[in-house]
Amino acid sequence: MPASKILLSEPLTEIPPAVTPADQPKPNSGRQADKLAKLGLTRKLDLVLHLPLRYEDETTVTAICDLLAGVTSQVEGVITHHEVTYRGRRQLCITLTDEKGDTLVLRFLNFYGSQVKQLAVGVRLRARGEVRDGFFGMEIVHPAYRLVAQGEPLPQALTPIYSTCAGLSQAYLRRAIDNALTSTPLPELLPDALNAEIIAPLQLPPLAAAVRTLHHPPLGVEADALLERTHPAWLRIKFEELLAQQLSLKQSHLQRRTRLAPALIGCAQSAAHTLLEGLLSALPFALTAAQQRVQKEISADLALPHPMQRLLQGDVGSGKTVLAALAAAQAIDAGYQVALMVPTELLAEQHVRKLQGWFAPLGINVVWLTASLKAKVKRAALAATVTGQAQLIVGTHAIIQDKVEFARLGLVIIDEQHRFGVAQRLALRAKAQGATDQANWQPHQLMMSATPIPRTLAMSYYADLDVSTLDELPPGRTPVLTKLVSQARRDEVIERVRQVALAGRQIYWVCPLIEESETLQLQTAEDTFAKLSAVLPELQIGLVHGRLKSADKAEVMAAFTRHEIQLLVATTVIEVGVDIPNASLMVIEHAERFGLSQLHQLRGRIGRGSAASACVLLYAGPLSYAARARLNTLRATNDGFEIARSDLEIRGPGEFLGARQSGAAMLRFADLQQDAWLIEPAQRAADYLLSKHPEIVAQHLTRWLAGRENYLEV
Numbered sequence: 153m154p155a156s157k158i159l160l161s162e163p164l165t166e167i168p169p170a171v172t173p174a175d176q177p178k179p180n181s182g183r184q185a186d187k188l189a190k191l192g193l194t195r196k197l198d199l200v201l202h203l204p205l206r207y208e209d210e211t212t213v214t215a216i217c218d219l220l221a222g223v224t225s226q227v228e229g230v231i232t233h234h235e236v237t238y239r240g241r242r243q244l245c246i247t248l249t250d251e252k253g254d255t256l257v258l259r260f261l262n263f264y265g266s267q268v269k270q271l272a273v274g275v276r277l278r279a280r281g282e283v284r285d286g287f288f289g290m291e292i293v294h295p296a297y298r299l300v301a302q303g304e305p306l307p308q309a310l311t312p313i314y315s316t317c318a319g320l321s322q323a324y325l326r327r328a329i330d331n332a333l334t335s336t337p338l339p340e341l342l343p344d345a346l347n348a349e350i351i352a353p354l355q356l357p358p359l360a361a362a363v364r365t366l367h368h369p370p371l372g373v374e375a376d377a378l379l380e381r382t383h384p385a386w387l388r389i390k391f392e393e394l395l396a397q398q399l400s401l402k403q404s405h406l407q408r409r410t411r412l413a414p415a416l417i418g419c420a421q422s423a424a425h426t427l428l429e430g431l432l433s434a435l436p437f438a439l440t441a442a443q444q445r446v447q448k449e450i451s452a453d454l455a456l457p458h459p460m461q462r463l464l465q466g467d468v469g470s471g472k473t474v475l476a477a478l479a480a481a482q483a484i485d486a487g488y489q490v491a492l493m494v495p496t497e498l499l500a501e502q503h504v505r506k507l508q509g510w511f512a513p514l515g516i517n518v519v520w521l522t523a524s525l526k527a528k529v530k531r532a533a534l535a536a537t538v539t540g541q542a543q544l545i546v547g548t549h550a551i552i553q554d555k556v557e558f559a560r561l562g563l564v565i566i567d568e569q570h571r572f573g574v575a576q577r578l579a580l581r582a583k584a585q586g587a588t589d590q591a592n593w594q595p596h597q598l599m600m601s602a603t604p605i606p607r608t609l610a611m612s613y614y615a616d617l618d619v620s621t622l623d624e625l626p627p628g629r630t631p632v633l634t635k636l637v638s639q640a641r642r643d644e645v646i647e648r649v650r651q652v653a654l655a656g657r658q659i660y661w662v663c664p665l666i667e668e669s670e671t672l673q674l675q676t677a678e679d680t681f682a683k684l685s686a687v688l689p690e691l692q693i694g695l696v697h698g699r700l701k702s703a704d705k706a707e708v709m710a711a712f713t714r715h716e717i718q719l720l721v722a723t724t725v726i727e728v729g730v731d732i733p734n735a736s737l738m739v740i741e742h743a744e745r746f747g748l749s750q751l752h753q754l755r756g757r758i759g760r761g762s763a764a765s766a767c768v769l770l771y772a773g774p775l776s777y778a779a780r781a782r783l784n785t786l787r788a789t790n791d792g793f794e795i796a797r798s799d800l801e802i803r804g805p806g807e808f809l810g811a812r813q814s815g816a817a818m819l820r821f822a823d824l825q826q827d828a829w830l831i832e833p834a835q836r837a838a839d840y841l842l843s844k845h846p847e848i849v850a851q852h853l854t855r856w857l858a859g860r861e862n863y864l865e866v
């Protein structure tokens with residue numbers, strides 16, 4: 153088709169209008185090259201691998217009398233009316249009349265002078281778009297269209313649509329891609345043995361054929377499979393991409409083995425006892441079998457002269473803190489310092505209290521560092537850290553600020569790691585780098601998370617980490633009973649709070665989440681506090697929220713711990729880490745506004761003692777489908793892994809993982825839900841290549857991930 157006939161009138165939601173729609177693409181202009189670069193298309197190979205975003209079916213024309221509202225269709229006809237009107241705003245309205253004499257309105261809200269001239273009465277058009285039932289009958293707003301000659305044959309194949317940017321037309325991109333396709337060979341990188349063993353059983357086509365199919369769908373191709381990306385050609389691409397991801401993750405795992413870290417092997421403090429042994433025997437409980445297993449895994453890693461990078465997954469309340477303490481003890485035994493980073497001040501304070509309780513009697517100096525410490529206290533903490541006098545430093549991200557210097561940092565522990573952003577984790581790593589006593593050493597790293605990742609996702613995203621899983625809760629817990637209660641029954645719930653408090657137990661009342669406004673959130677918390685104080689005058693009630701000064705926060709929490717407060721009104725600041733076993737009832741207001749894992753985390757604050765605990769999810773109807781699904785899941789199970797699976801199903805992997813997960817940024821085509829079955833073969837292929845063909849590994853990575861590997865540094 154001659155380029156001059158192609159007009160850019162793509163749907164505005166996806167592709168911004170071109171500056172000069174009737175312009176012919178200028179193949180060699182620098183401007184276009186800049187734009188290609190903006191899309192990340194700098195090598196010819198990038199163009200070859202710039203696969204269609206979707207396809208349009210221009211192979212059929214629907215008679216105007218057969219059009220259905222809501223269906224995307226293509227029509228052909230002659231322009232019989234043409235008018236620029238001001239109906240609310242300036243718009244171009246075209247009437248198209250087809251062979252049978254039926255008419256359809258094409259409406260343009262954004263258009264150029266050149267278009268007004270071009271779409272004149274008598275011109276023959278093919279227009280395509282979603283039909284809607286407008287005020288004046290059927291119409292298409294912003295159709296994609298082409299001027300055609302009478303009797304011009306319809307395309308026989310689906311038309312690929314590429315992601316692009318302003319000023320880069322589909323026609324230009326298509327031509328650039330076609331040029332690249334003919335001039336750039338795409339040799340098969342995978343060795344024959346691997347093809348025979350892994351690719352052939354999956355019935356995937358060769359790579360070059362797959363790419364060709366996707367850019368130029370052949371006649372009779374299964375259109376639905378192409379559109380839904382389940383066609384074998386797509387599967388081949390997704391496999392290649394997942395393979396690149398696995399290679400990249402596994403490679404960084406292997407590379408860690410080439411870096412050095414202090415081997416943390418204990419030297420007995422006194423004649424017979426290490427600190428680790430001392431701590432173990434001082435604990436008020438025996439470790440569960442799962443804790444013992446994980447402790448051994450961590451301990452063995454720490455004893456190696458390479459930096460550990462281990463993720464400890466364990467449901468809320470599974471007892472991760474004590475494992476952090478035991479790892480710390482091993483590092484301190486070996487003469488090193490340990491930094492424990494947590495996401496909130498409240499949690500830092502809790503940890504300091506608990507860890508000091510365990511370590512102080514053993515003669516270990518625990519300090520804490522948060523942004524809101526008094527200057528004098530902070531100076532002392534910084535001094536103790538730089539001299540090495542402080543052995544365990546607990547803090548919020550204040551730990552990674554410039555002023556903080558360590559004497560001999562051997563181990564970094566990140567609690568609730570899913571709550572930290574990429575930038576913070578990077579900063580901590582950079583900080584840690586220079587903090588050991590040898591210039592080229594790195595400290596060991598232990599990350600802890602209560603948001604378990606389902607197995608397939610873990611395989612895909614954590615291939616560069618070693619993972620330990622606590623799959624057992626400490627004994628003597630009674631499962632939390634979860635109830636959904638309508639706001640209409642709030643009074644009954646308040647009455648229940650009164651009874652529980654008078655029976656000697658404690659209660660959390662979680663205020664509704666107001667994401668848009670922190671001020672509003674604060675106000676709601678204060679209102680809730682005032683109202684509950686008014687109706688429950690016989691109870692001691694406390695209020696804790698994010699805006700409170702940290703000392704005040706700590707004071708409220710301490711009073712709650714000492715049981716001087718019976719009812720604690722709180723925002724989500726108590727979401728992580730707070731550990732008060734006597735609390736046995738939690739009320740969450742407007743539970744429908746919270747996410748699934750957040751609710752699970754909140755609920756994890758109760759059910760920590762031996763008393764039967766209950767969680768009341770107060771909701772205001774009508775509930776959306778997703779909200780109902782969330783609340784029902786939460787009612788049905790207390791199992792964090794089950795909840796994570798369900799969360800993944802409701803939200804899909806993108807949102808579930810969030811931008812925080814490094815591996816996610818590497819995938820353009822593979823969908824971890826739909827294509828999960830490809831991960832395992834990709835992983836096998838990765839192992840094979842890494843052991844037998846390291847030269848192919850490098851080529852494969854440049855082909856698929858050029859410029860993207862830095863996402864892995866997190």
Ligand code: ADP
Pocket residue numbers: 437438439440443466467468469470471472473474602626627729731733760
């Ligand atoms: P999380 O995994 O959510 O961080 P914590 O470390 O806060 O859990 O532990 C929850 C509670 O369980 C704490 O009060 C802790 O002291 C207690 N705990 C941990 N391990 C055991 C155990 N083996 N037996 C009894 N209680 C334990």
Ligand code: MG
Pocket residue numbers: 472473567729
């Ligand atoms: Mg914890």
